[in-house]
Amino acid sequence: MKKIVFSTLFLLFSAFLLQGFYPAQGVEADMLVGVWEPSHGKARVKVEKIADKYYGKIVWLREPIDPATSAAKVDKNNPDESMRQVPLKGYRLLKDFTYAGEGEWNDGTIYDPENGNNYSCVIKAKDVNTLDIRGFIGVKTFGRTDVWKRVSIKK
């Protein structure tokens, strides 16, 4: 009997500790919804849920005007030339993310307007206001992680 009580207490204590180390484990899928700022601070991205998947679009640019044209910035590096006049404000950078549990969203892509490339991407919540955004080609090992912060901090 003593052994069972000890094991149960040990398990509960371990779970409590783990929750402290991995606060993202309990977050809901919709925690991703909101406005986020990448570490460079040049843009803000609003994530929305559309038809059970998550998509993020640029809603704010620190420098919205292209100095070369004196007009609003457009997707000038798009590999499809016919789409190079699409405005960057409103552009969907994050596409097709699904919630995989434990504070992780995967199966999505991230677009880099600075080079016109799409990358596979995994999003991991570090806490309710911080995301690790990892873009990669092929396998996750060969990629780069950026930290995004929620614009309106949730308490």
Add this chain to the structure above:
Amino acid sequence: MKTTVFAVLAAFMLATTACSNTETLTFESEEVTLTAEGPLYDGSNTASATWTADLSALNIDPATIQSARVKSITITTDSPDDLALIQDITFQFAGKDVSMQQVGFLNPVPAGSSSLSLQIAVEQKDIAKFFQLPNMTWVSDVNLSAEKEENLQLKVRLNFELEVKK
């Protein structure tokens, strides 16, 4: 020389056979209303609607669609004032198990427009896959020049070219 002639003939016959196995059809959607729920702020807003392609008039099975292309996107509203608010617009398809596809845009929206004809993407991928889903979601992102209290409703009609296996 003989081998080359034979190869060219074989390629020609293959191409002819392949072509004769498909037919190209045009298909126009009904008018679909995309809604962005107000209040809306100036800047980027999203209007969307779910659409199921009713191919019964064409009498084809969606599984036989080998490729599909969007040929035109036309947008109107009940209120001309709403179109005057729109600075630019992009149009995408979203759906389960298929990546979102940007198929058209208009930037800038000409002043005084009563209807909008979007510029269509030259490169279109996986459009046929959307027809094989139970439904797809049409997503339109609009940059507004001013705030709007009420919903924004866009009436959208699409024209497709479908290549169908006979």
